[in-house]
Amino acid sequence: MPDSLIRESTTTSVVLLATTPACRLSCADGTLLDRISDQLAVLPIRDVQVVTPGGGLGADLRGVAKIARTSTGAVAVLPADLVAHTEAIALLLEHPARDTGALISHDPAAAPMRPPVRVEGGRIVAAGSSFHLVPEANATFRGVLQAGEADLASLADIAEELAELADTGRLGPVTAVEAVDLLLVGLVRSGVPVRAAGLGPLHADRVTGQNAADSAVTRLADVDEAKVRLDTSVKEDDGFFATFLVSSWSRYLVKPAVRLKLTPNTVTGISAGLALLSAVWFSAGTPLGRLSGALLLYLSFALDCLDGQLARYTRSFSPLGAWADGMSDRFKEYAVYVGLAFGFGGYDIWYLAVAAMIVQVVRHAIDYTYAGAVTDAARIGAMWGRPARSLLESEDARRAPGVLGLAQLMERDTIARWIKKIIVLPIGERMALIAVTAAGWNARVTFLALLCWGGVAALYQLAGRIARSAR
Template sequence: MTVAVIIATGTARGGPEPGPAAVLPGAPGDDPPTLLTRLCRRLTALNVPDRHIVTRPEHAPLLRKDGHDVIECADPAADLREIARLARLTRGPLLLLPGDLATGGELLARLVRDARTTVTAVTAADAGAGAAPVRRARGTVVSAGSAFHQVTGPDAAFPGVLRVGRPRFETLAETAERLAGLLEAPGALPEPAGEGEPDPLALLLVGLVRAGVPVTALDAGGLPCLRADDEPAAQAASAAVDGVDERAVRLKAAVKSNDGFFTTFAVSSWSPYLVRLAAWRGLSPNTVTCLSMGLAVIAAVWFAAGTRTGMVAGAALFYLSFVFDCVDGQLARYTRQFSVLGAWLDAVFDRAKEYTVFAGLAVGSTAAAAGSGVDGGDVWPLAVAALCLQTVRHMIDFSFGVRPARAAAAAPAGVPLGVAGDGAAARAETAPAAGRGGAVARLSAATSRVRALHWLKKMVVFPIGERFALISITAALFDARVTFVALLAWGAVGGAYTLTGRVLRTLPR
């Protein structure tokens, strides 16, 4: 179970007396809940009852009056040592948060229920007062800033929300203790920028990144994640959080943004309505997966009839089968119902649907009346060839997908914590000239920025959406022979393109 560590040490500005920013009112009214209370309520709703709230001794009375049990720490070094202590005691994962944070349940849920990444930092375009700058590359934080550390070319802000999984607990504890020692040693860290206490959460992120720990950057996107240090900012941040329809945001996020052309425009443009309906009816993603497979089987039966009506009906059913194939994944992401069985069924049924329809088309071509518009003759050799080609392509895709992760994907390490800069300029000057692999990657990125080329590249690889569309259209308008010839031609081009690109990408950079 996730354990939350809330650092409620920030001081509010603008009041008659300095007080904790965590107890700033989050909404106008006679007795509004504070930022910290709102945050704790959201954590409780996500089944995170184990919370450790760290604050200063002078802030403790107000936080206890607000209904919170607190741990008193005298300074940021003590905060870091407390984090290290909790990391070694907790079974985890750990969710580190600032007490002056305003955010909704959806973003917190993505962190709490994330089982794929070990260390994740929330990043946002605007994170309010107290946020630290970061720079990202390929979804990873590669440079992080603090009061002592600079970031070259920052592209986002870190509001202080960090999730650390159990495999990195010892690294987290060691980093926190090392930073605590540096804070207490005069001159061990660069001259700080600005006034006030350094943020221990920003320091932790700097320490982890510079230690070479891969930190996944979770983009807040349309979900507010804001820190506040005065009452107007707290109320504005809370109003921004309350004004977001989180269900709509979650539904939008459930639709993949990098799908193929046909999937994006002919399916995902309306499939969210089916996702809402399926969720309202209480259908599980596995049920939708089985429904998709069933529609493909019925489509194959219609194809096997060997009539124009059967070909048209089969084409329509096969298209609907693909729609539900997209809906099952979208429903899983929308309802957060993930399972190993579901992933296995989805992968197996994707292959089974195509091969079942291949058989139906071949049977129908044989059964069709001689000379009719659907008479393609004996197409079994073409059907077997299409099946073999697709099997080889899946084998190549799987083999490339399970290759070891490239070391370059990890955040660059080697810059000491006592150095203010992140070393980006020096690395750029001393970096060796990129080989063919790097040139291919740069060319691919450049062409992807041109919209027409982006979609052309998506289509030429012949993804599943285009394959289902090609089968449906050619079967409805022509005969099985045309379908299989088109599958083999486009499949061969897509396979050659994909294989060439992957071979070039593996060459020394």
């Protein structure tokens, strides 16, 4: 039966599965159950509901289902025999999206308490247990699962179905230790998008004996959590220019910004101001003006990276901030186009400037309309349009055809992956292209370069979206 430990009001509830003997193992903080309860107490959660032994795997799963049906916010499920860094648990529980996700390690070496998963594009597309196989696994699940509010009904249905299968012996020799593993399998196979939250250098391990518990706790001291938090504030899947020529040094401005009590929105505003000054210098049309504009544009983009890093470090995302950041990017870019056109002079340059704007608008439309369609499909429910995957069948290794298969193949090779990122001309590459061509040549060269490269990027994006939609 679940016991409720009320915390201050937020939006996430935690189901703590204290159903295995290992959660009573001793550590410096008492037991492993005491230790993880203390960790949860410092995280922004609404309540912790502890599920204690009493009925086996089926009863545990029905307890999760009951909590999921009555909750009004995200629900996280984790076992009390987990030894993890607090920062590792926070990767899911403190993420402002409060979405459906699971904590994974990209170490593919599966073990009884580390079931295999396959991750593609930041999502878990296949998950395993002692009963469910995962061909081509490339990561392992580390015991922390969160269901967003929109997916709570699916979680409850899956938990009840799994409970029935477990009670009738149709899941083979699975035991209560695999409750959270089975829930992940069910969510993935039912078509629920599950974000893969990577551990990085942090540790999160489930243990079964005292020696393993002592070893796992000792290993935690080998990692500087504060340094990891700073490192993970840098966007993991960013473009080449942003990763190597901006974020490599802008990360060192995060802590000073925190000490100065700067908010991400404040940094966004300063970035927009520098971009406007850049446009003014570009409008002068002189070599010095173009060079000064290029330098200011680079600094503006650096602050554009910093606002995201600051938001991730402080975990202070907001819908307003996300909207302001996106609108600021478009405003800054088009203001610079106007400044360059004024500085070059003549009517002909405006045709190129407008054409460059149209290409970028089309590219953004391709991205945002596709993202909106995916969101709508998830909201309506993929199960309405196709049959749910069976929880009693093995997972098939799926190969993506055509352009999509090529893109996924490129993701596995480091050099090819960076080439792919450069091809799509993300904002970092665009800012670098504008700065270099404007400072070294003139606005005509800048707009022609944007049109040529932007056109190739638009075709690549369109082909990829069509391939994904067809799949």
